[in-house]
Amino acid sequence: MSQKLKVVTIGGGSSYTPELLEGFIKRYHELPVTELWLVDVEDGKEKLGIIYDLCQRMIDKAGVPLKLYKTLDRREALKDANFVTTQLRVGQLKARELDERIPLSHGYLGQETNGAGGLFKGLRTIPVIFDIIKDVEELCPNAWVINFTNPAGMVTEAVYRHTNFKKFIGVCNIPVGMKMFIHDVLALNENDDLSIDLFGLNHMVFIKDVLVNGTSRFAELLDGVASGQLKASTVKNIFDLPFSEGLIRSLNMLPCSYLLYYFKQKEMLAIEMGEYYKGGARARSGRTKSGRRARSGRTKSGETTLRLVQKS
Incomplete structure (x- = not known):
């Protein structure tokens, strides 16, 4: 160098x-x-x-x-x-x-x-x-x-x-965060050798195995998260909504929390819309660039939607 x-x-x-x-x-x-x-x-x-x-x-x-x-x-x-x-x-x-x-x-x-x-x-x-x-x-x-x-x-x-x-x-730091989560929930110490086998892209990552000092402890981790005995890995900017036990066990993998937007799309959308109704956004602004505000409405099918109305 x-x-x-x-x-x-x-x-x-x-x-x-x-x-x-x-x-x-x-x-x-x-x-x-x-x-x-x-x-x-x-x-x-x-x-x-x-x-x-x-x-x-x-x-x-x-x-x-x-x-x-x-x-x-x-x-x-x-x-x-x-x-x-x-x-x-x-x-x-x-x-x-x-x-x-x-x-x-x-x-x-x-x-x-x-x-x-x-x-x-x-x-x-x-x-x-x-x-x-x-x-x-x-x-x-x-x-x-x-x-x-x-x-x-x-x-x-x-x-x-x-x-x-x-x-x-x-x-992306999601895999790093998931590794830190595993280290904590399995109560490992700094001398333990932890490696994770994961795949996916950016915010679509799944863990398929966890090795501690060369021995797989994935079954223990999966069972703990699926049963609710161990808290799943989360990130601060995502609403804490747990995956179902059935989903975790059927996947036989641990998804990152961003996958809530796919596996629990309706629930996440409802939460985000609730924040929107209150004038909230992740960008921490209650108004659009044009200065308009949101009002709620319903479609003919009865689904809740939002419409933008000009600020009075």
Whole structure:
């Protein structure tokens, strides 16, 4: 590995950036990053400054020789980078609000990766990722691009299908979270060797086996979750709605919590619509960009729907 190790984070004003930096600090002996560049857009300038200041304090406290930079000029940052991470939201939270609320206004899930909102977000994001790839090919052709941007599966597949750039990896923290969950519910200690056998894509992951010190403990885990004796793995941004025992046992696998949007679509939709009626959204805004608000109505079949009405 060369003496200089430069990482560029596009979307550096994200609140996820300090967590990324924390990982670099804790594993500095394994991955001695010498430069970390935080890149954002003009609309994110203020937040970038806040995150930069926090990250600089983290570096100072840790005492690692890591130089931190911030810029709104992506091309300036990318020159001679070794790794590029992407964690961006095109259109920012205003766009996320529409991703969630427009589908709900027609009676469909608005979740930003699994539902129609995920398609909206993907269509906005992929062209921007392609532009980033072009800059990488020109300014740091040997760099690996690691994508955290959702919908990660859609974005990653688009790069592989429609560009010639192959050093691109899409990642998601759902498998990591599930592994941490298993570690806790099985009461393992730090010396135990835990590995999980899973498959799927991004927010559609299933666990099919769990090995602890080389021995499978999956049957114990599956039985505990199915019977309700062990709490299933969840994430904070999804409503805690348990899978049925029959589903878990028939699958003979443990699904990640995002699969609630498929296996319990009606229940999840009802919850999301309930939040919508109250003016809520995951983007934490009760109004659409146009300033309209939601009212409920019913179709001829009696199904509850939403309609957008002009603000009086």
